[in-house]
Amino acid sequence: MSRRNNTPASAEKRKTYILDQLKIKGKVRVAELSHDLGKSEVTIRNDLTQLESHGFLERVHGGAIQSQRQYDYMTNSERMQNYAKEKIDIGRSLADIVQDGDIIAVNSGTTGFYAVNELAAKQNIKVVTNSIHIAMELNDISGLEIILLGGSVHTRYPYTHGAVTLSEMSKYSVNKALISIDGISAEGGLTSLEWEEAPLCRLMMERAEMSIAIGDLRKVGHVSFSRICSVEEINLLVTNEGADEKELRDLHSSGIRIIKA
Structure with missing residues (x-):
């Protein structure tokens, strides 16, 4: 859509367009939406406020990001595409932390997939994981040896869980231990939507010299x-520029080192 359109988009069409762009990009900017839809920035901000009130997005400075609630119920392939650049950036930062010869444990989150993929230049890395996706897609990287934990296969997402997984x-x-999280806060700790996987995340951290x-x-x-653990139980958080600065300060005050990719 463009300002050159003779008929500006209706409110419902604007909101549909905004949500479509969020699904593709993960974030939108007011100025870009104003140009695309041929409406004032005031109108776009009002649209974003209304969508936020219904839980479809979260307002940030200059625009909006997809709400975590929406992300929670995406398919695995949709999660892989969502915020892919930010996840790749996190993976590249981790490539500076993981050393040749390391043995790492990785749970099933999509950020973990991108992190392992960015280790392709490393040598002699062993990856212990419950992620079927990692095992299937990244097993042919020459510097990696993938060890897939057995167990019950989740009915919706490609990972194993349960007593057998914990025993292995x-x-x-x-x-x-590289733990993909669905939430982190100084008060709430590390949390995950996948309650079946939370015990495995805790065990991975217990078995690790360093928890990330x-x-x-x-x-x-x-x-x-589902709560995984308190923030005091991790050594490092790797996230992105643009994360909530107040929350990052609170996390840093808890003794956590923070890297913003």
Whole structure:
């Protein structure tokens, strides 16, 4: 759509367009929407406010981001596409932290997938994971050895969980645990929508010399369904520029090192 259109978009068409752009990009800017839709920035801000009131998005300075609630119920392929650039940036930052020869534990989050993919230049990395997606898609990277934990397969997302998964993980000691999170806050701790996986995340951290929480900027300040642990139990958070600064200060005050990719 463009300002050159003779008929500006109706309110409902504008909102549909905004939500479509959010699904594709993960975030939108008021100025760009104003240009695309041929409406004033005041009108666009009002549209965003109304959509936020119904839980469809979250307002940020200059625009909006997709609400965590919407993300929680996406399919795995939709989650992979959502905020992909931010997740890749996180993975590239982790490539500076993971060393040749490391043994790492990674849970099933999509950020973990991108993190492992960015380790392609490393040598002799062992990856212990419950992510079927990681095992299937990244097993041919020459520098990686993927160890897939057995167990019950989740009915919606490609990961294993349950008693068998925990029993297998308990046999391994790892250098670093990379825990993809759905939320992190100083008060709420690390949280996940996947309650079946939370016990495995805790065990991965127990078996690791260093525990690293990874999550894009939306996850900072968000509290999801199932608590994994308190923030004091992790060593490092890797997120993105643009994450909630007040929450980051509170997390830093808890003794956590923070890297913004």
